[in-house]
Amino acid sequence: MTTITRRLVLAQAGLLALGGLKPAGAAEAFPSRPLKIYVGYSAGGAVDAIARSVGQRMAAILGQPVVVENKPGAGTNIAVKSLIGSPPDGYTLLLAANALAVNPSLFQPPPYDLERELTPVALVGRVPVVFAVREGSAFKTLQQMVAAAKAKPGAVTVATPGNGSTPHLAMELFQHTAGLSLRHVPYKGGAQALTDVLGGHVDVVAVNALEALPLARGGKLRVLAVMSAEHSAVLPGVPTVAESGFPGFEASVWYGFVAPAGLPKPVLAQLHAAVQKAIESPEVREQLAAAGGLPLPGPTERFEQLLKSDAARYGKLIREADIKPE
Structure with missing residues (x-):
């Protein structure tokens, strides 16, 4: 080893000892950037x-x-x-x-x-998905909605935030579970679906509880049931779908x-x-x-x-x- 090479090796070793130079292939500590x-x-x-x-x-x-x-x-x-x-x-x-x-x-x-x-x-x-209706709806309970759908298959309309959305799939799961034929009305988002339910253009809405909550608290919307396995703390007194006669049903x-x-x-x-x-x-x-x-x-x-x-x-x-x- 030449004198110059020996000096370079010693200098590199000194930097490594001080943490000033990382050896090739050394991984940086995570996280070291945003x-x-x-x-x-x-x-x-x-x-x-x-x-x-x-x-x-x-x-x-x-x-x-x-x-x-x-x-x-x-x-x-x-x-x-x-x-x-x-x-x-x-x-x-x-x-x-x-x-x-x-x-x-x-x-x-x-x-x-x-x-x-x-x-x-x-x-x-x-966050649970909920079934909800406008406050003036004839449906006071989920059982009443089910009875109407069974009496006239396809007559009860259900709005969702869109095809393939979680509320849409939850609604499809429910009608399969309950043996119903509901008429799906897809929208481009929960806000528009809620607007048309409040306006009486659609009977029921299946939507994220987060979107329904302000209207429910304001007395404009009545939540018939939450689709989670447990009660919602922010919707006291609202039954789950399972408690409404469909044991084991859950969608969140x-x-x-x-x-x-x-x-x-x-x-x-x-x-x-x-x-x-x-x-x-x-x-x-x-x-x-x-x-x-x-x-x-x-x-x-x-x-x-x-x-x-x-x-x-x-x-x-x-x-x-x-x-x-x-």
């Missing part, structure tokens, strides 16, 4: 609000900024494809809802492979974080832990509670199982009912 959360819906909606609330808590936990980027369109497929095209390094996440499990069956050809192209990270929370909107496939296990573990801490915070719990929802802490495997079961359940329903995207 994180990004994609949302497949417009700003101001329920998923966007939850992403920002959880992201703010995660930033404090991880010690790095967390930025929310809205990528609406194509039933959330634009956001999912953007995520799949991102490096699997933990710096890009997607806050997804039920559409993530539904779209591979709803759209043909499938826009993505749920198991091969994505990594479930953690569930965040769940869930939210959860996913990452691209190939996410390193140590990074997955760190992100999962950060989400768990975030949803235990009073701020996130209060926001979910205000929407009638509940946090869903638990292992990543729980989210993986939910994705598989929802993909199978809704996939079967989409094929049998021949549901098409808008």
